Amino acid sequence: MSEATNQPQSTEAELIAVRREKLAKLRELGVDPFGSKFETTSTPAELRDTFSEGKQVTIAGRIIALRDMGKSVFFQLGDANGSIQGYLSVKNLEEDQKAIWKCLDRGDWIGISGETFLTRTEEPTIKTESFTVLSKSLRPMPDKFHGLSDRETKYRKRHLDLIGNQDSATLFITRSKMIAEIRNFLQERGFLEVETPMLQSVAGGAAARPFETHHNALGMPLTLRIAPELFLKRLLVGGFTKIFELNRNFRNEGISRRHNPEFTMLEAYWAFSDFEEMANMVEEMTCHLAEKFCGGLNIEHKDEEGNLLRTINLQRPWKRANYHDLIKEVAGDDFFDITPEQRRAKCDEIGVQLSENMEDYEVVQQVFEKKVEEHTFDPCFVTRVASELVPLAKVTPGGKTVEVYELIINGQEISPGYSELNDPDVQKERLEHQAGGEEEQKVDYDFIETLEHGMPPAGGIGIGIDRLVMMLTGAPTIRDVVLFPLLKKKGE
Structure with missing residues (x-):
């Protein structure tokens, strides 16, 4: 089920090809890979925040992470607000359900129903009694440990971020x-x-x-x-x-x-x-x-x-401070008493760059922005x-x-x-x-x-x-x- 463990060296094109094969298999099995309306009792984050054992619940989310141990699987199901752990005993599934489960990957959206319990490590978990495919993801997810490392991709593809x-x-x-x-x-x-x-x-x-x-x-x-x-x-x-x-x-x-x-x-x-x-x-x-x-x-x-x-x-x-007083602190007490030409010369001394067409008030504002504003935290x-x-x-x-x-x-x-x-x-x-x-x-x-x-x-x-x-x-x-x-x- 997990391409991350079975094919760690696969290219993205190869991973997409595998997912499309699974898409076709789902359709052969009579499953709509892109689901429909699904009634839930809460969200993954809400369930985790108000967790108690022994409740029958129905939630939906994306498979964010999974550990496939053959006869049983632990997975994280969630959305932007948070996630909760799910547990599935594969050996207890009917053969058609096993075939459907094998077609799922990290990144797919599913709905699950089951009873809540705590694992031996006190992790809130849902024992999955049934699951429904809601959307098959045809492209692999970002690395589950590091997310997106490239900042430009983070901004261009915010959904992946x-x-x-x-x-x-x-x-x-x-x-x-x-x-x-x-x-x-x-x-x-x-x-x-x-x-x-x-x-x-x-x-x-x-x-x-x-x-x-x-x-x-x-x-x-x-x-x-x-x-x-x-x-x-x-x-x-x-x-x-x-x-x-x-x-x-x-x-x-x-x-x-x-x-x-x-x-x-x-x-x-x-x-x-x-x-x-x-x-x-x-x-x-x-x-x-x-x-x-x-x-x-x-x-x-x-x-x-x-x-x-x-x-x-x-x-x-x-703090509240007068504009002129703040500028005097960085440019000198006489900054507003000297001529505009002398103010320009003072800007050269204190390292404030000016353009030729700046009016005098703009020169003053440039001193404020570069020497006061940028250093006020x-x-x-x-x-x-x-x-x-x-x-x-x-x-x-x-x-x-x-x-x-x-x-x-x-x-x-x-x-x-x-x-x-x-x-x-x-x-x-x-x-x-x-x-x-x-x-x-x-x-x-x-x-x-x-x-x-x-x-x-x-x-x-x-x-x-x-x-x-x-x-x-x-x-x-x-x-x-x-x-x-x-x-x-x-x-x-």
Whole structure:
């Protein structure tokens, strides 16, 4: 039954040929190799978690591992949530059932019925009294001890990763539960979940390059959204005072261990609030997730080889620091008193690379990203950033900074939060300045008109869900927390 023991040196093509022979044999025996509806009493993981002896049960799963000892077989039956051991006495089977069993391999899906018992080693087990073929696997499984060793194959063929790597399956189950808990957290505090368009005529809400498409029936160009912000603010104008959206955003930009062109974002808006209250909520929610799903507020981070890099400490209260003060710590107390040309020279001294066309505020931001952000691992709310960086946020008294936080954890931004700008005239001026002479293409004037109907003062947040899950689970790259990350075509 087990090709792993009988044919250890066989090529994949030879193993597939053997499995196809077994497929044909099943059909000769009158068995549908791809099954049909099968009633179960529980899942393998549920049965193991609530195990007691002497129960009659029916479960279904994939044969993950097996030990064929001739007259008896022990096997693991499971799915992404977990597995349980099954035992089968082959000598007690009818001849036709023996023939069917011989056609099964590791990787096949079967259903079994039987009575639960504990082995001499106290292993929860089902004594199989009957079995049903549910799906014949025509290709061999990944190595049962090492899973997929090639990272690219892991991302290209996620189904094999989930089959062969229980840790990976558990991570994605945890991600799903975290997202459900985020919904619960917000809904318990009176936030209403809403949906806004993914296809937009003007890509607004962030400074990013959109994916462009065309709607044939209407004969108009459209973009995939880069952010839902402007539509969510329309709902604030409409009287929805506490709202959130868990959405997919799309940005036609680079790919890295922290960036995927398609990503999941939480945005939430709270009328009559501000950026500091939103920061408090993000801190509370993140710690709640860590305690519920990660076993506490200390999160270990390892490199791709499994070596410990650092432990992130999420103990509250989290640090809050002024943007300019943090930059002075790495670039000198006089950094904002010298000329733009002297600032560029200072960047050369401290090893920050610049491009020629950077404006002065972009030079400052480059220092922040390379010398502050990338070296900040425990949580830090960076506040009062330059007004040019966030055109949708309310300006602080004096007009040079905005009421904003940027939450940095593990060397990357996890969440921005604003006191939202609700003055339509100021918003129009700042969006047109950001557009740089391309107002017709880049400024959503319908949004400006909406603001003229009156938007209440509000706090708003965005949280990159993929990065949040990376941080909480210790995953080294975004590809480890996105089920199907975008990759180049194979061979390119």
